[in-house]
Structure formats: structure tokens, C-alpha cells
Amino acid sequence: MNRLDTARSYETPEGILLELKTAGPVARACAWAIDALIRSGLYIAIALTLAWFGGLGFGVMLIFFFLIEWFYPVIFEVRNGGMTPGKKMMGVQVVHDDGTPVSWPSSIVRNLVRAADFLPLLYGFGLVAMLVNKDFKRLGDLAAGTLVIYREKGVQRDPPPPATPVQPPADLGVDDQETLLDFAERSSHLSRERNEELATILSDLTGARGEVGVARLHGYANWLAGRRSEA
Amino acid sequence: MRQQDFEATHQQEWRALRDLLDDLDRASFKRKLSKEDHARLPRLYRDACNHYALARGRHYSPQLSEQLHNLITRGHRRLYQRRGGASWRLIHFVVADFPCTLRQHAGYFWLALALFLIPALTLGTLSYQDPEMIYSVMADEQVAQMESMYDPANRTPGRSPSRSSETNFYMFGFYIKNNIGIGFRTFAGGILGGIGTLFFLIFNGLVLGSVSGHLTQLGYSETFWTFVSGHGSFELTAIVICGAAGLMLGHAVIAPGRLTRTEALKGQASIALKLVMGAAVMLLAAAFVEAFWSSMRLDAMIKYLVAGFLWLLVIAHLTLGGRAS
Numbered sequence: 001m002n003r004l005d006t007a008r009s010y011e012t013p014e015g016i017l018l019e020l021k022t023a024g025p026v027a028r029a030c031a032w033a034i035d036a037l038i039r040s041g042l043y044i045a046i047a048l049t050l051a052w053f054g055g056l057g058f059g060v061m062l063i064f065f066f067l068i069e070w071f072y073p074v075i076f077e078v079r080n081g082g083m084t085p086g087k088k089m090m091g092v093q094v095v096h097d098d099g100t101p102v103s104w105p106s107s108i109v110r111n112l113v114r115a116a117d118f119l120p121l122l123y124g125f126g127l128v129a130m131l132v133n134k135d136f137k138r139l140g141d142l143a144a145g146t147l148v149i150y151r152e153k154g155v156q157r158d159p160p161p162p163a164t165p166v167q168p169p170a171d172l173g174v175d176d177q178e179t180l181l182d183f184a185e186r187s188s189h190l191s192r193e194r195n196e197e198l199a200t201i202l203s204d205l206t207g208a209r210g211e212v213g214v215a216r217l218h219g220y221a222n223w224l225a226g227r228r229s230e231a
Numbered sequence: 232m233r234q235q236d237f238e239a240t241h242q243q244e245w246r247a248l249r250d251l252l253d254d255l256d257r258a259s260f261k262r263k264l265s266k267e268d269h270a271r272l273p274r275l276y277r278d279a280c281n282h283y284a285l286a287r288g289r290h291y292s293p294q295l296s297e298q299l300h301n302l303i304t305r306g307h308r309r310l311y312q313r314r315g316g317a318s319w320r321l322i323h324f325v326v327a328d329f330p331c332t333l334r335q336h337a338g339y340f341w342l343a344l345a346l347f348l349i350p351a352l353t354l355g356t357l358s359y360q361d362p363e364m365i366y367s368v369m370a371d372e373q374v375a376q377m378e379s380m381y382d383p384a385n386r387t388p389g390r391s392p393s394r395s396s397e398t399n400f401y402m403f404g405f406y407i408k409n410n411i412g413i414g415f416r417t418f419a420g421g422i423l424g425g426i427g428t429l430f431f432l433i434f435n436g437l438v439l440g441s442v443s444g445h446l447t448q449l450g451y452s453e454t455f456w457t458f459v460s461g462h463g464s465f466e467l468t469a470i471v472i473c474g475a476a477g478l479m480l481g482h483a484v485i486a487p488g489r490l491t492r493t494e495a496l497k498g499q500a501s502i503a504l505k506l507v508m509g510a511a512v513m514l515l516a517a518a519f520v521e522a523f524w525s526s527m528r529l530d531a532m533i534k535y536l537v538a539g540f541l542w543l544l545v546i547a548h549l550t551l552g553g554r555a556s
Binding site for chain 1: 233234235236237277284290291292294297298303398400402403407411415416418420421422423500504507508
């Protein structure tokens with residue numbers, strides 16, 4: 001996780017490094033395109049409804065157009081946990097540089113400066129800005145101090161499959177121990193063949209291949225997790 | 232301590248924290264937990280931070296670490312979220328905070344005013360003396376349209392004859408979309424080292440100057456000046472203020488001083504935003520005046536009196552608003 005090059009970390013007052021995984025131009029462009037579709041739908045719906053009311057209707061329509069043009073992202077970002085509908089579908093969200101939810105002033109700044117990002121055409125300056133800084137910030141993000149990051153997904157964890165705990169060889173380093181635990185907790189999500197294939201790579205350690213190797217690794221993992229009694 | 236014992240010992244606290252965060256994510260009237268429960272957030276969150284550090288340090292499984300990481304990310308977000316400052320309450324903001332902020336950064340305002348006024352006065356004088364001058368700034372059709380708008384024979388001055396039948400409210404919507412949009416773009420252009428702002432200020436100065444000079448020289452001064460003098464008080468001042476806000480961004484980009492560029496930009500942007508929002512309120516007022524008042528055909532004297540009053544109002548608001556009495 002911490003070796004991913006697009007991750008950025010923020011140290012909380014508690015001394016914990018929070019990992020924020022910044023979203024790149026492609027995910028953000030897709031989110032923008034989805035929002036653009038929704039927006040054009042809104043424009044059409046509003047125009048069709050208000051066209052019935054003559055001059056007054058057109059006036060109201062233009063006011064709505066103005067609001068949608070400038071404040072559609074702001075409303076969603078502040079009221080909906082940093083996500084416009086497009087961002088929600090792409091699994092990204094806007095946060096401050098310190099990972100806290102985006103506030104009204106920051107959201108307004110980043111969406112007003114969007115006008116400059118859009119120049120000279122189709123987010124030209126915005127794209128250049130995103131590519132020259134390490135956090136993929138467009139100009140609006142730089143001015144507002146915001147980031148677009150991937151939302152954290154829920155982790156599905158299963159305990160290591162029950163097996164008779166076996167003490168692993170004594171020369172196993174802490175990183176290797178961590179890897180064994182990781183393997184055991186993920187193994188219920190992997191196919192049997194893949195499990196066996198991975199276990200075979202470690203045949204030097206376990207002295208066994210295939211199914212027996214998998215069982216032995218699970219045994220080590222159970223022991224590392226702290227189980228001592230028979231399964 | 233081994234991973235299993237660790238998890239068994241703290242499972243309860245993690246669940247409590249997760250339930251609490253879920254509850255806080257709900258709308259306030261749907262929450263199930265009490266205020267006392269919510270007050271446990273900082274405690275539970277800091278414990279979870281501690282557990283995360285232990286899990287990392289003791290090389291427990293990466294998935295356990297990730298689970299705890301997600302939990303404390305949510306906790307951090309909830310505990311440290313920023314709350315809106317008191318200065319953002321609308322009335323207080325418009326009446327006091329906005330003019331105070333503007334006066335604190337008056338230098339940018341005067342610079343923006345000069346950037347707008349000097350081209351406007353220059354082109355205004357030139358267009359007044361030379362009827363051909365305007366064609367070097369605007370296209371032929373635009374000039375013809377603009378002349379017909381302010382022709383004394385036009386029944387609703389300030390609107391082209393084809394638009395005259397449209398209601399005032401339509402024009403209100405049009406001015407909002409158009410003029411506030413120009414204000415916002417003038418501000419946004421500032422982040423390109425100030426160049427965008429410079430462009431909008433000078434360009435608008437050139438166009439408005441040459442139009443005024445040209446129409447005055449044609450003898451349309453009464454229709455033109457009675458139309459623009461009223462809403463111009465809000466509109467022109469607001470555009471210059473948006474320009475000042477844009478120049479603040481440009482300044483941070485070009486000369487950040489002792490800060491890094493991004494830090495300087497963040498600091499300036501949050502101040503400049505106040506100016507832009509204040510200017511947006513002024514542009515809203517301008518759109519209202521322009522749509523419902525400026526197009527009325529009244530005695531020129533009345534129009535000029537009201538215009539004078541509006542200019543005084545704007546100047547008094549910006550120079551006196553928010554001063555301790």
C-alpha cells in the first residue's frame with residue numbers, strides 16, 4: 001500500500017500517517033463526463049418545463065442555468081461527502097489536503113477556478129497542472145488546498161482457514177510473517193489452483209508442494225495469529 | 232501479544248467506534264445514539280489510532296492494518312472537519328466583512344481600477360473624437376446592434392429592438408448569468424499568473440470606453456447615460472473588485488514571498504474568495520437594477536438623481552461598512 005506512487009500521506013495530530021490515494025486525470029475526466037451528461041439532462045428538463053411560462057419562465061431558466069454552471073459541483077461536494085454523482089460513480093471524492101471533508105469556501109474556490117482550468121480548451125491548463133505536480137491537482141485544487149482521492153473500500157476479512165497450528169521455522173523474518181498472515185486471510189478469496197500455485201513457490205520453506213503446502217502455510221499462519229491448540 | 236488475542240481484546244471498541252461513525256453519518260434527526268455516546272468519539276478514535284500503530288509495528292496482517300486504517304480515516308475526518316466560520320453569515324458578511332476585507336487589500340483594488348479605467352478613458356476620448364475609432368475594437372454588426380439599442384427612437388433603451396418585447400424578468404436572468412459569469416471568470420483568470428484577469432479588465436475597459444465615447448459623439452448620450460449610470464454603480468465596481476481578487480491570486484503565483492507557491496496561493500485564495508462573493512452579491516443587485524429600473528423611460532433628471540444615490544450608496548458601503556462606530 002505504502003509503495004504505491006500515487007499515495008500521499010498526511011500525519012494526524014495523533015502521529016498516525018493517513019494514506020490518501022490520489023485520483024489521476026483519467027478517473028477524474030470520466031467523473032466529469034458523467035456529470036456533464038447529468039448536467040445536460042438537467043438543462044433540457046429545465047428548458048422544457050419553463051419554456052411554457054414565457055418571458056418569466058426564460059428568466060428563471062437562465063438563473064437555473066447560471067446556478068448549475070457554477071454551483072452544481074459545490075452543492076454536491078459539500079452536502080454529499082465530497083462527491084458529485086459522477087465522482088460517486090467513479091469512487092472518488094474531494095477532501096482538503098489534510099483529508100478532512102471539503103468545506104464551503106474551499107469547494108467554491110476550486111469550482112470558480114475551474115474556469116481557468118478549462119482554458120484554452122477542454123481542461124488544457126488543468127491537465128498540465130495535474131501532470132506537473134505529484135498530487136494530480138488542477139489549478140482549482142492548488143488554490144483551494146484540496147485533493148481528489150479514491151474512497152476507501154470496505155475490507156472483507158476472513159480469519160485464516162482453521163488448521164492445526166504449526167510453529168514456522170525460526171529464521172522467518174517479521175516481513176515474511178506478515179506476508180504469511182496476509183496470504184492465509186486472502187486465501188478464501190483465491191481459487192484452489194491459485195492457492196496451490198502460490199504455496200508451491202514457498203516449497204523451500206514448507207518442504208511440500210500443492211495442497212499439502214497450502215495446509216502447512218495455513219498452519220504457520222494460525223500459529224502466527226496466536227492459536228496454539230488443535231483445530 | 233498475538234494477533235488473535237489483540238483482535239479479541241479490542242474488537243468491542245472498534246465496533247463501538249464504527250457504530251458511532253455510522254450514526255454520525257446519518258442526518259441529525261435519524262441518529263439513534265445520544266449526545267453522551269457522541270462525546271466518546273475522541274477517546275475511541277485515539278485508542279484506535281494507538282491500535283493501528285501497534286498493528287503496524289507488530290506486523291500483524293496487512294488486512295487488519297487496512298481495516299484499522301479505514302476506521303481511523305473516518306474518525307479523523309469526523310473529528311477534524313472544519314466548521315464554517317462566523318464571518319460567512321450572509322448579512323454580517325455583506326454589511327461588514329466584505330468591505331473590511333476590501334479595504335485591507337485596497338492596493339489590489341486601485342490597481343484593478345487603473346487597469347480598467349485607463350483603457351476605458353483612453354478609448355473613450357479617442358472614440359469621441361473619431362467616429363471610425365470604434366471599428367477597431369468591435370465588429371460592424373456589433374456596432375450596428377449597439378447603436379440601435381441606444382437610438383433615442385428605441386422604445387426600451389438598452390435592449391435591441393428584437394428583444395424589446397421580452398419581459399424584464401427574462402433580462403434579469405440574462406444579466407445574472409452573463410455578468411456574474413464575467414465576474415467569476417475575471418477572478419479565475421488570476422491563477423494564470425494574473426494574465427487572465429489583466430485580459431478581462433483591459434478588454435472590458437476598451438469595449439465600454441469606446442462604446443460610451445462613440446454613443447456620446449453620435450448624440451445618443453441621453454438614452455445611453457440614463458440607462459447605464461444606475462446599475463453601473465454596482466456592476467463596474469463589482470467587476471473591478473473581481474479583478475482585484477484575481478490580481479491577489481496572480482500575486483501569489485508570481486511573487487509568493489517567504490511561503491511556497493501553493494501555501495501563498497491557498498492563503499490569498501481564501502481572502503480573495505470573500506471579495507468575489509461580495510462582488511457576486513453586488514452583481515446580483517446590478518442585474519436587478521438593470522432589468523427593472525434602467526430600462527424604464529423616465530425624466531433624465533430622475534434617472535441621474537437615482538444613479539447618483541446608488542453611486543453614493545456603493546461608495547459609502549465600501550468605505551464605511553464594518554467600521555467601529
